[in-house]
Amino acid sequence: MIRTAYASDIDVTAAVSACRDRLGLAAPDLLIAFVGGKHPRDAAQRAIADAFGPVPLVGGSAPGVISPQGFGYTGFEIGLVGFQGPDVTPVIVGTHDLNAGERAAGVGLGAAVRDNSMDGQVVMILFDSVAETAPLRLHPGSQLMEGFQEGLAGRIAHVIGCGLLTDINISDGWVLNRTAVSKHCALALVFPPGLRAETVILHGCRPVSSFMEITRIEGAEVFELNNQPALTVVEQMLGLELGTTSGQQLSLVATLGQKQGDPFAPYDENKYVNRLILQANPAHGSITLFEPDFAVGTRVQIMSRDNTLMLESVERGVAALRARIADANCLLGLYIDCAGRASVMSGAETEEAELVMSELAPSFPVMGLYSGVEIAPFAGDYSRPLDWTGVLTVLQRET
């Protein structure tokens, strides 16, 4: 049995208590908790432990929580998923070594998943996105997932997941790891073999420039596009005063997109890997991306979010997913939504998460969260971290 509960209250104990009452599982075998980032993390962990007793607890911070019963990103939300029974309860493996190297940690995590799974199982990865706050440094999901894929050593898995944040402004992030609240931690939830997943990726960006070539890059820091300072190029696009862009002013405004396959094929949202700009570096004339997975020679386009496109993508994607699932077999829906898609950031008049819930109209439990980076199987390849997407997955019983 899988049940979900949602509540929002400035008092974390009251929020957890409301969730416990709504969950209807007195003694679950495992709890996933997504905790609004304005709640004090230790108090949240204690409140959940007090409410449920010694139940294994995983999850972490979230700028907000999404469910059919309600959603919000005030930072005071709590979302719980309770699992009861070995047929639905995932096995947890984890690593605390992200700070020592995301790729190596990913290799270890992938190997642990390989040892605890068979081909075709569904895996959910949760990690804290923010490695350091001053200066801001993220745990790159691309390196984690490269390592994870290597660690799987050929094991086929349907992998989804996300990087956890405390708020939309990328202030911090933390992981609930059983009895501890952890940093630099990645968990893999390996669902039982009898379950399979259907996933759609919801987009919302379109290119607003011609192709440009990255001519100088170090890690996630792009110095040059078409042999010009990358920051100058982006500033010109945005109409900003050259050389004045500071700190995070560009963050979440534009992305760099890499089109997969034929560059001159008609526009297809599913063909783009987008990388958000984390910060501008006027001193270097560079921009730092969320992920360090572009290289010299990568052809990119500057992408803009498009709210209309985002909402159309939701309608298309959810309809496509609904066509592939049968409600009777569905056990749990999971929605991992880029925090930038929330109306407060995107400016969309319709809340995208609300549209997802209303289009999905589930007869099964659904829980979602706003995230820093989304992980999903991409273009028939292994699962990759994505920016500015919504990843909607439905777990079903294998028939």
Place this chain on the structure above:
Amino acid sequence: MTGSDDRDQLLRELAFWKQEYDALGARLLRAQDAQSRASREARRSRMVADLISEAHRISNLDLAAEAIGERMLAKIVESFCERGVLLKEDPNAPGAFVVEHAIGLPAGQRLTLPNPPAFLFTASDRPPEPPAAALTGLLGVPFVLWAYEGASGRALLLGNQTESNIRRPFEAGDQELIRSALTVYIDILLRILAEATLRQAKVAAEEANAVRARFLAILSHELRTPLNAIIGFSELLLQTGTRAPAPPQREEFARQILDAGRALLALVKDILDFSSFSNARPRLRRDWMPVGQILESMKRAFAAESALRGIDVTLEPPDPTLLISIDYDRFRQILANLIGNAIKFTAMGGRVDIAGREIPGQGVAITIRDNGIGMRPEDIPRALEPFVQLENMRRHSIPGTGLGLPIAKQLVEAHQGQLTIESTYGEGTCITILLPEAFTTHAAPARP
């Protein structure tokens, strides 16, 4: 045209469309960003409307005044910033604030801000004003927005760690928003406080009515009993002929009438005393008296009554040199009430112990301790209220208006002393009068 010309033309066209595409894309990007910013600004502008709506909702929830601050603050922070606190200024120390409600940091912190400004903000593109350091220090973030209303002594402080994404830099135009938010909070707070005061007043009035009704019931009973005796025995005295009372009966009837009259007089005196003490503290004519002398005199005064009720009244002899400054008549009235009560509430065969001792550094304590029926803890404060006849008294059918203790307390306080009650239900009561050191002394030793 040659093939080379065609190619050049195509390249020119390509360059043209590329330039146009990039220009249009840039306009689209800027338009999208501008739309997002405008949308966020609109959300901020709606904050006060949302706050009013929340205030209206909260005001219908019958919450305590203390409970609304956090909810209102959550609403403000949700729309506007990462951290926020509501502060209250100490009315006796202008500029000294305490954090009443907080989101993002613990409540209870203190802030001192001499001459607090009505509005202040910090942003990366302007030098900070002098009080800013205290505000940024309190919130632990560099960017803050402050509003203060001197009339109510309330302030609202909001803060952000960054000036990016959904948190744009604070600006002068935010003054209207934050001051409106603070005003909405103060308005709803004052309204709820006023409602609470009205509710308390209503409860007090209802309680006063109930007390008055109880008093009238008790008073009518207390008046009726002696009056019935006076009328009844007078009628018997007036009978003539064969039904005329014999001389011994006449004497007994006359004594009964006299006792009832005295009881009635005492009751009226108590009522008049309590009434006058409630309006003004009694005037005292203080004299220095030996404690032992007044206590011995009171013991003697109750000798007959205590003997009649089979109660052993003892006096622990005080230091013969110990003097207290008191109004003799009023102090006797206090002791008469307390000793009378002690005897009244003690069963036959019980005891009442009287003592007067000096307590270094505090004064003189006079105690009247009985092993009577005692009181439950919740009844002790009620026993000091006028006209309250405790359940304990009713159960034991003990008569009285319940004015004795309140009058004694008023008179002790008029002597600048304290009256305290310790009692254990079923075991007894000890009442202590503590007279302050200033009104105690020692007489010079008698010369040989």
